[in-house]
Amino acid sequence: MDEVDRILASWAKELPELDTSPLASLSRISRLSRHLDRARSEAFAAAELEPWEFDVLAALRRQGPPYELSPGELIHETLSTSGTMTNRVDRLQARGLVHRRPNSADRRSVLVRLTEDGRLRVQSAMTELLGFERRVLAPIAPAQRDQLADLLRTLLAPFERS
Structure with a gap:
């Protein structure tokens, strides 16, 4: 029995007419998300990065050379807003982790490029993160991990359709 089971039992006692079965899965996902966020923050701190910094740097790193977007x-890659992204790029540029350059294809816009320091930090953070996430998933068999990923993809899809 875990905390969600105790919560469900309490609701069943207090509001027996309600079907609380969605809480069995979604409350566990929510609680797991909070635990993962805390652990991810610790993994990123080893590379002296905040979670939002990792998100932006990782989006650039995934592009491959020349690591720019x-x-x-x-904004699309990190699910953020224009104002938020401007502030984030400004802060990352001040730390020397990215720099802006004019977009040769459109002189009215810029491209954000990962610096070597940014690349090294995000790579270090990613290594820490993957080690942690492997430990989190270790209790379940590889086939179950694949099944879990498929089920979560199905749940996530309606939220991410644009």
Whole structure:
């Protein structure tokens, strides 16, 4: 029995007419998300990065050389807003982790490029993160991990359709 089971039992006692079965899965996902967020913050701190910094740097790193995206592409990749992204790029540039350069294809826009320091930090953070996530998933068999990923993809899809 875990905390969610105790919560469900309490609701069943207090509001027996309600079907609380969705809480069995979604409350566990929510609680797991909070635990993962805390652990991820610790993994990123080893590389002296905040979670939002990792998100932006990782979006750039995943692109491959020359590790650059437009601010609009970064907004899409990180699920943030224009104002938020401007502030984030400013802060990352001040730390020397990214720099802006004019977009040769469109002189009205810029591209954000990962610096070597940014690349090294995000790579270090990713290594820490993957080690942690492997430990989290260790209790379940590889086939179950694949099944879990498929089920979560199905749940996530309606939220991510654009």
